[in-house]
Amino acid sequence: MAGASYQLNFLSQIQNARVELETNFSRLIQNINVFKSQLLEKLQEMENEHRIEVEKEEELRRLTQCLSSTVISSNLGNRISSITDQIQHLFSENNCKLLVLDWDLSTEQILLNNFSDYIPLYTGNSSSSSSCEEVQLSLEQKYKIISIPTNTSCLAGQGCGELDDPRGVGIDDDTDHIYVADYNNHCIVVFERDGSYLREFTHKRMVNPVGIYVSGSLDRVYITIFGRDAVHCYKLDGTFIKEITHYGTTSAFNNPTGITMDSSERIYVCDQGRDRVVVFTKHLVFITVLTSQLSNPRDVKAVGSEVAILHDGEYCVSFYTRGGMFLRRVVKKGNNKQKVGHPVCFCIDSDNNILITDSTHDCIKIYRNTGFHICNIGCRGNSEGEFMEPAGIALFDDNSIVTLCDRDDDQLQVFEL
Template identity: 30%
Template sequence: MATSNPIGLEPVEDNFERVRTGIDYSSKMQPLVSISQREIGNIEPKRPQGVTIDDRTGDIYILDWFDNCVKVFDSTAKYMFKFGHRRGEGMMSYPKSLAICRSRIIITQNHGILNYSLDGEYISRIGMHGNGELEFSYPWGIAINESNNDIYICDCSNNRVQILSQDFQFKSQLGSFKYPRDVKLSKEYIYLLNNSNPCIHLFNHNHILLKSVISRGQGNQVINPLSFSIDISNNILIADYSSNSISIFNPEFQSIHNIPVSKQPTAITVDTHDRIIVVCYHNVNCLLIF
């Protein structure tokens, strides 16, 4: 595996009781690890669209849009295994995003969602094409409410977010927003990203819109945001596909830092050790860890 400056990239250990403080993003200008498909061959994600972390182990799960599968790396970015059906009920078709809910991993794809175990065993498929309950049109970002395991799914072309129970029953929805692409939850808020301007919408957990923030467009704060993450201090990290950067905003939505990346970042997450994991669509340096 090709790496750059792997010093300090040790296996993640369970340590959920430690005191969390603000992250010094100014120290994160160069990646600890940089994986390139030119150097690794078929192991690396060719066209990654989504990334998530198993907080219990630090394992990194990456959706590969090109190979229609999930590729799994350990906390040191060592390749472990991949999974995904190419035929039948569990077939992946242009997967977009993924999230871990208890011992399962939930994947959005064309007009539905897939339910797999964390070791790659297919469990079920939910949804069909349409605009009713449990019907989808190009679902994208996905998030889990840690308090009750509700599943929030950006139903992109239906301009809404569907909210399902952990056993995949329809509960409610948020709408209407043009092309919602990603959704994240904190204890206090629901954050929704879309391709309009402003691009971040902030709700409370009663689904009341509080504000819409962060300008989008050439010459503004972000150009083409595709994915985002919320860190332990409620800072917002946005993967800006067209500017080849990670734009970081504080909880008051003020720009505080910008991290350049290699090419076209499509998804981002932050792990329990404050490392930033970014996947990029272009075929150079497609997995970065800061």
């Protein structure tokens, strides 16, 4: 009996030791998994930092190579702007027919082109259209012929997803579908290229959407949510994927506005309340703060290796490298037809011309990438081709159509070029 009791006791000890060993082994596995996760996050962070450093080195090398011309250009910039403003004003006062006044960096000469004719911007039948400003246009100027809108879609009160204070607009380049961020209806409304209503989608946390970027190739729609200080990600069909309200370790969004993506599938978000532009992966994982030196950044666009930001300031469009190095500022603010009163949104065409919606002058203002004013599209009014507080603007891939949200009239207008 004593032998049997001793054997049972021994087996019990073995069982307890086995249980303890299994428990310790399970804890070890858990600790290994936690350590593995932390290590992967650290490696991802180091990879992002390394990529940014490599980009900065490449950009610094490129900028160093053209330092001489850059210094000359920067020294001339303010003087050139002042001279061109004065000459424009002088010609305007004398009713001279002058459109193009710019500075050619290659020859260091002021360019003046005179034309024999004025071409009216709009030729609609509306009586208020006569109040629209007439502009001169060169024969080679891409925006020389702007037709009245091909379609005005879903006015308030007409059903079919009627709009109420539309703010942002994005285009799916694969299908040419137009996605509109409807601020007061808390939804995204989708139209065909010709303005026909397709569908709309929303989410219980979609409160006052503002900015929007559409990627057909990724099947993603990225939206800034003003009412929740958040960024949302959806599939093209409206399936909710993700919401983020913070970036980094402690920073919360404060009035996010414009949003875009570059060719490397990095997302840029204007955090207007914090005067920052923040960079994320396509999965909305935080990478870095591009810049925190701008006042009220409203909109952002990626152009080649550069990032353009629309903001408050004497010059309202600033260009940075993707690594956050400042390059230049263009487009002067002011209260006349050449300058921007209150910039809202912008886009950049294939020739690097800058199109800005101006809610003070109720028009689209077009500039060269040097900041030289080319022409205005539209004026204040309620007819086709006229605007009341224009907001979002976008271009189709072929640059043949301009789409624009008209906030006060709650409509989407489509223009043929």
